[in-house]
Amino acid sequence: MNTGANVTIRVGTIAECIAISKQIPEFMQGNYEEKTYEERLFNTRFLILVAIAHQTPVGFKIGYQRDNDGSFYTWLGGVLPAYRKLQIAQKLADQQETWAKEQGFNAIVLKTRNRFRPMLIFALKNGYCIELVEPKAEIEDYRIILRKKLVT
Template sequence: MKVQVTEEADEALLARLEPLYQRVFSDVRTLQEKAAAKPALHVTAAWERETLIGFKIGYRTGATTFYSWLGAVDPDRRRAGVGSALMRGQHEALRKQGYISVCMKTMNRWRGMLILALKHEFFITGTEEGEKGLKIVLEKVLTERS
């Protein structure tokens, strides 16, 4: 598995992520449509040969804060370390870019994501009501070892 970090996503990369995005989320809106309202996106993607097996997308929210907005792992590749590899790759790149913390939100129905975040030293900092239900807000302070 190769983990690749792209500091600024373009439409071509988002188009390559679209099939996996739809497989995981079955959204009526495309990834490009959802991404259009976001600031410059950073993508961390996991590839097995030429096949995309997972991704994490996020963006800067402050001088030293990053928001990990969206992630997906091929359902056939779950529990094989893909999510952890993506998270480690994203966090390593963020530290090198000078970020101090990374935030994310998830929902109880995405328990695998919640468990992954807790395993990677995120702390639950609160909840907020979203259009699809209650969101769990998490934050991680990036240190040399985390």
């Protein structure tokens, strides 16, 4: 799918996601190994999307069916800093949402932390509602669980 600005969204691989995540500052405190991705995605419905700009992978979004409540869990994603003004995160989220609806999911759930304010703002602007806050030792590490209904 061509999304303009020479950016294409396509199905990707775990290896591509790992390579992109190693270049994203927010993930520098801890990248997941390939085994973690495989464990999360094993024996479940999942979608891996990768954004390509000028033949270079510049962003990704991974989600999977985590709970048996009809929701799709959007687990991990990011865009390289140099490409963040091109609406790539929005395009990845839109494609994931379209796929989730087509697959019969009734909601998308995500978890973020207080320290990742751009992600929290992005979720709220995209129609997610805060469902639960999990306190941690530091307020910046509080987990915020959000849900967006796909069926009205």
